[in-house]
Amino acid sequence: xxxxxxxFDAIVVGAGPAGATAAYQLAKMGYKTLLLERGRTPGSKxxxxxxxxxxxxxxxxxxxxxxxxIHRWVKKERISLVYDESATTIExxxxxxxSFTTYLTQLSHWMANQAVEQGAILLTEIxxxxxxxxxxxxRGVVVEDEVVKSDVVIDAEGINRLLLERxxxxxxxxxxxxxxxxxxxxxxxxxxxNNLFGLxxxxxxxxxxxxxxxxxxxxxxxxxTNRDSVSLGIVVLLGEAARRIDRHIYxxxxxxxxxxxxxxxxxxxxxxxxxxxxxxxxxxxxxPKKLYYDGLMIVGDAAGLLLNxxxxxxxxxxxxxxxxxAAKAYEKAHGNGGASEENLKIYQKMLEESFVMKMLRKFxxxxxxxxxxxxxxxxxxxxxxxxxxxxxxxxxxYKLKEAFxxxxxxxxxxxxxxxxxWEVSRKL
Amino acid sequence: xTTETEVKKRKISRxxxxxxxxxxxxxxxxxxxxxxxxxxxxxxxxxxRLCPAECYTMVGGEVLxxxxxxxxxxxxxxxxxxxxxxxxxxxxxxxxxxxxx
Amino acid sequence: MPLxxxxxxxxxxxxxxVNIDPKTGTLIREGIPSVVNPHDLxxxxxxxxxxxxxxxxxxxxxxxxxxxxxxLEHVIGMGVDRGILASDRAFAGADTLATSYVLSKVIEKIxxxxxxxxxxxxxxxxxxxxxxxxxxWLRLPYVYYAVDIEYNEQDRSIIVRRMLENAYxxxxxxxxxVVSIAMHTYEPRRVKVSNKLRAxxxxxxxxxxxxxxxxxxxxxxxxxxxxxxxxxxFVPKVPRKNLVFKERDPKKxxxxxxDQLIQEGLLEL
Ligand SMILES: Cc1cc2nc3c(=O)[nH]c(=O)nc-3n(C[C@H](O)[C@H](O)[C@H](O)COP(=O)(O)OP(=O)(O)OC[C@H]3O[C@@H](n4cnc5c(N)ncnc54)[C@H](O)[C@@H]3O)c2cc1C
Ligand SMILES: Cc1cc2nc3c(=O)[nH]c(=O)nc-3n(C[C@H](O)[C@H](O)[C@H](O)COP(=O)(O)OP(=O)(O)OC[C@H]3O[C@@H](n4cnc5c(N)ncnc54)[C@H](O)[C@@H]3O)c2cc1C
Ligand code: SF4
Ligand code: SF4
Numbered sequence: 001x002x003x004x005x006x007x008f009d010a011i012v013v014g015a016g017p018a019g020a021t022a023a024y025q026l027a028k029m030g031y032k033t034l035l036l037e038r039g040r041t042p043g044s045k046x047x048x049x050x051x052x053x054x055x056x057x058x059x060x061x062x063x064x065x066x067x068x069x070i071h072r073w074v075k076k077e078r079i080s081l082v083y084d085e086s087a088t089t090i091e092x093x094x095x096x097x098x099s100f101t102t103y104l105t106q107l108s109h110w111m112a113n114q115a116v117e118q119g120a121i122l123l124t125e126i127x128x129x130x131x132x133x134x135x136x137x138x139r140g141v142v143v144e145d146e147v148v149k150s151d152v153v154i155d156a157e158g159i160n161r162l163l164l165e166r167x168x169x170x171x172x173x174x175x176x177x178x179x180x181x182x183x184x185x186x187x188x189x190x191x192x193x194n195n196l197f198g199l200x201x202x203x204x205x206x207x208x209x210x211x212x213x214x215x216x217x218x219x220x221x222x223x224x225t226n227r228d229s230v231s232l233g234i235v236v237l238l239g240e241a242a243r244r245i246d247r248h249i250y251x252x253x254x255x256x257x258x259x260x261x262x263x264x265x266x267x268x269x270x271x272x273x274x275x276x277x278x279x280x281x282x283x284x285x286x287x288p289k290k291l292y293y294d295g296l297m298i299v300g301d302a303a304g305l306l307l308n309x310x311x312x313x314x315x316x317x318x319x320x321x322x323x324x325x326a327a328k329a330y331e332k333a334h335g336n337g338g339a340s341e342e343n344l345k346i347y348q349k350m351l352e353e354s355f356v357m358k359m360l361r362k363f364x365x366x367x368x369x370x371x372x373x374x375x376x377x378x379x380x381x382x383x384x385x386x387x388x389x390x391x392x393x394x395x396x397x398y399k400l401k402e403a404f405x406x407x408x409x410x411x412x413x414x415x416x417x418x419x420x421x422w423e424v425s426r427k428l
Numbered sequence: 429x430t431t432e433t434e435v436k437k438r439k440i441s442r443x444x445x446x447x448x449x450x451x452x453x454x455x456x457x458x459x460x461x462x463x464x465x466x467x468x469x470x471x472x473x474x475x476x477r478l479c480p481a482e483c484y485t486m487v488g489g490e491v492l493x494x495x496x497x498x499x500x501x502x503x504x505x506x507x508x509x510x511x512x513x514x515x516x517x518x519x520x521x522x523x524x525x526x527x528x529x
Numbered sequence: 530m531p532l533x534x535x536x537x538x539x540x541x542x543x544x545x546x547v548n549i550d551p552k553t554g555t556l557i558r559e560g561i562p563s564v565v566n567p568h569d570l571x572x573x574x575x576x577x578x579x580x581x582x583x584x585x586x587x588x589x590x591x592x593x594x595x596x597x598x599x600x601l602e603h604v605i606g607m608g609v610d611r612g613i614l615a616s617d618r619a620f621a622g623a624d625t626l627a628t629s630y631v632l633s634k635v636i637e638k639i640x641x642x643x644x645x646x647x648x649x650x651x652x653x654x655x656x657x658x659x660x661x662x663x664x665x666w667l668r669l670p671y672v673y674y675a676v677d678i679e680y681n682e683q684d685r686s687i688i689v690r691r692m693l694e695n696a697y698x699x700x701x702x703x704x705x706x707v708v709s710i711a712m713h714t715y716e717p718r719r720v721k722v723s724n725k726l727r728a729x730x731x732x733x734x735x736x737x738x739x740x741x742x743x744x745x746x747x748x749x750x751x752x753x754x755x756x757x758x759x760x761x762x763f764v765p766k767v768p769r770k771n772l773v774f775k776e777r778d779p780k781k782x783x784x785x786x787x788d789q790l791i792q793e794g795l796l797e798l
Contacts, residue, residue, distance in 0.1 A: 036722075248477050
């Protein structure tokens with residue numbers, strides 16, 4: 001094993017939103033920072049759904065909204081319950097906005113560039129093989145037969161976290177704790193997007209679809225409008241999918257693209273990219289017992305820090321903010337004499353006090369709710385039957401109560417509905 | 429409005445054609461190795477349906493894996509019930525290169 | 530005496546991923562990332578093998594826009610000692626003649642060299658002119674399609690094995706010389722973190738403009754390029770048969786394939 005002479009204050013593994021932001025903040029505070037990314041460029045291995053909440057990022061990056069690669073500001077939100085060829089949709093439009101659409105490939109790249117501008121050294125094409133330990137303390141990383149050393153290591157390797165598994169810090173991922181996302185990015189001219197979705201330039205749409213879109217497997221579908229493309233994809237709980245899926249997963253995405261309700265949007269589009277990634281789904285199970293060790297902090301997806309609110313993900317802002325806090329924590333630890341386990345405890349404490357852990361605790365039961373079958377098949381069906389009774393008028397018309405009873409007949413008991421409604425309203 | 433005929437015209441693309449839009453710098457050695465002997469014992473073979481890039485196919489009644497089109501999601505590693513999948517990320521920046529995701 | 534080697538690398542769009550828009554029939558070039566021409570990585574590997582065996586230095590040169598710095602970083606990551614990027618607006622639009630002219634001027638400026646190694650050809654234009662043309666500008670001997678090089682320190686010569694369709698030719702060439710390497714001869718080695726770090730933190734990459742080189746500006750770039758692409762014809766679509774061999778036995782597969790080719794009249798035994 002060859003030890004490289006140059007030593008760093010911090011080595012950050014992975015230039016996703018978590019790692020790039022940690023490196024940015026560390027370099028900004030003057031620490032000698034090495035950011036390592038296995039991809040050819042930062043962002044070349046990144047994939048996500050499509051929408052980022054901006055508020056936490058504005059705390060970290062100066063002039064974020066002016067400089068970052070923002071495609072469109074989300075001003076229209078739709079949630080649809082799909083059953084067969086119909087959908088019941090809630091649409092919320094507002095001129096105020098707190099989120100934007102983008103490609104994570106671009107945003108990660110941009111964040112890594114900010115880190116470099118602050119003086120961090122970014123090495124791409126470097127796959128870290130192991131964390132390096134000296135006298136029981138994390139003191140660097142191993143790449144092939146070479147060791148690069150540092151005072152502290154920040155693990156931002158994302159959800160697959162091979163390095164943490166190798167250290168025995170986490171167990172092997174269970175399919176029941178993650179979801180699989182598969183998406184197509186479809187090229188459309190900006191004007192076409194504006195016309196199809198009723199948007200102005202720079203205005204974006206976020207559209208979540210539940211129900212008949214995932215072959216009854218818990219999950220859902222998403223549509224996000226980018227500047228000159230639309231991201232369209234599905235998410236399924238991996239454990240359930242592994243047990244139940246009986247067709248190829250890509251067919252689900254293709255059927256969505258060709259769905260009678262959606263076909264009109266995509267018929268003139270061309271697929272620009274097809275991508276896939278795992279998503280942390282159950283933070284309570286995924287989170288390591290602690291996020292700090294002697295010389296090591298764990299941030300972002302690797303730490304399971306993703307908030308699923310049922311109708312939206314907060315992964316990017318959570319990841320970035322955890323990286324930011326880890327950097328701040330290192331500054332404190334450094335002031336107290338170094339990155340010992342005792343001194344890095346502050347990372348977990350700061351995280352607990354931030355919105356990151358507060359929100360994760362608040363929504364801790366959502367992932368269990370998300371496994372409820374009724375939510376994904378029975379209710380979308382029920383609501384659409386109800387709607388069709390009320391809307392599809394030929395001779396007779398239905399009263400609401402009549403339509404409801406008719407729709408519900410033999411499908412689900414009233415007691416269940418009330419119980420589920422109560423559960424949803426409490427957990428979401 | 430979407431007309432009836434347009435709906436009939438709608439088509440599911442082949443996975444090969446969809447993947448054709450992606451960019452790889454394929455490594456010369458595989459980053460994933462599958463122990464086929466274990467696949468024979470595996471009844472439900474979830475990788476065949478769940479690998480989004482269809483890297484796992486059935487040929488002549490047996491599982492065949494090819495790493496070239498892998499999108500590096502990790503699904504096969506996580507779902508394989510038989511621990512047949514030895515899984516790493518590619519080295520030296522090789523593998524999938526996402527641009528618009 | 531250790532070897533001083535120069536390798537030419539070209540920064541090319543990853544043409545393995547260039548697609549055709551099914552609607553318009555035109556190439557989709559949007560967002561195609563660039564890579565080091567894969568056959569040049571083979572050349573770099575050959576150079577590094579020689580350096581491992583005989584000692585010396587390897588310098589990578591490239592004429593390209595500034596984005597090619599990433600390519601030089603990659604080969605330095607593999608173990609190349611330093612990189613020189615010839616980059617100037619005046620170099621844009623060059624054909625092979627103007628490219629080889631600038632490259633030969635770069636090599637002249639480097640001054641001390643024993644061996645110039647090129648890739649076989651590029652994946653984006655495949656002319657394989659550059660090696661021969663650089664050799665002509667510098668009045669050096671040139672061996673094309675080499676698969677192996679041995680160095681003889683005593684008389685400062687190399688023994689080059691060159692691959693033909695059904696034979697090898699072996700040449701003894703006195704240095705300095707230009708050699709291009711047959712594609713796929715060697716697998717390029719991985720980048721190392723120490724080398725990548727060197728590329729980022731030490732001054733191992735230089736950018737030279739036309740001012741740094743002793744060149745006649747009329748021989749560079751578009752002005753120095755006599756080649757005119759007069760038309761591009763598309764190859765007519767050949768109707769294809771789709772036959773699939775469904776078993777797994779490689780021997781049977783080979784036999785089956787040969788039978789098919791004979792049946793189609795494409796092969797005689
Ligand atoms: C389908 C899907 C939809 C999503 N939708 C949204 C959304 O709409 N909004 C939202 O906010 N979030 C969303 N997310 C979640 C969000 O993408 C993640 O939470 C976020 O990207 C996590 O950032 P990270 O930096 O922790 O990890 P990642 O983004 O995964 O980055 C990890 C980085 O580490 C690198 N790496 C890994 N191992 C190594 C190694 N050994 N050596 C060197 N480098 C390594 C990887 O190449 C990668 O660049 C979605 C996720 C998915 C999969
Ligand atoms: C079907 C077919 C048949 C052919 N038949 C023959 C034949 O019978 N006989 C024959 O001689 N040829 C033949 N050729 C051509 C030959 O194989 C090569 O394609 C050609 O000689 C290489 O030219 P090139 O433009 O690709 O390479 P070049 O572009 O000349 O590149 C060669 C090398 O020069 C260096 N280089 C190039 N550009 C730069 C740059 N900007 N900066 C630094 N270094 C650079 C690189 O090391 C590169 O690998 C044939 C080609 C084809 C496709
Ligand atoms: S799931 Fe695992 S054991 Fe089963 S067929 Fe796939 S790779 Fe083989
Ligand atoms: S990592 Fe993902 S894309 Fe690659 S082979 Fe496994 S399931 Fe398929």
